[in-house]
Amino acid sequence: MKAMNVTKQILRRSLLGTLLFTFMAISSFADSFSPYVADHGEISFPKDFRTNMVHLGSWFVPEGGASGFHDVYTEKATVEAYRKTGIFPDGATLVKELRASKAGDYSTGQGVNHATDGIKQWFVMIKDEKNRFSGNPLWGNGWGWALFKTDSNGKNLAADYQKDCLGCHIPAEKNDWVFTEGYPTLNK
Helix, strand or coil: CHHHHHHHHHHHHHHHHHHHHHHHHHHHHHHCCCCCECCCCCECCCCCHHHHCEEEEEEEECCCCCCEEEEEEECHHHHHHHHHHCCCCCCCEEEEEEEEEEEEEECCEEEEEEEEEEEEEEEEEEECCCCCCCCCCCEECCEEEEEEECCCCCCCCCCCHHHHCHHHHHHHHHHCCCCHHHCHHHCC
């Protein structure tokens, strides 16, 4: 009888320990909003995004200052969540890389464009459902907004998302400010 009581106590403690560990793990995960956002909302550049994220799709702009390929990436978990719900989950990161292009004649046709090593800049958006940084001018409309250039040493050059970023996204307002039609990877 005494051995059964000891066994029950051990099982209760083990179960409590397991529950506590699980709760701590879930709490820790829930508290970790984004690895690219500091305490006061500073957005850092997602290094190695080309190998650590999923390619959503590309745009090609034929002329002008933004000409070239616009390749967009996000986390695999973001793609999975979007496919289930049709919305970007809290903490989702979108990285748009603008690359210069070059045209040439290939077996696939004449004047075929391809991306080059010439990176122009990157745009980064991070989904914020909870409006965590309401006083920060780089956060609003459900997102954090950032602009990085190749010579900025990883410093966000955007100062105010409404002036520096939102203008280009107005046509996509009804799609949570994202041009999702260019991202076939989000489709099931």
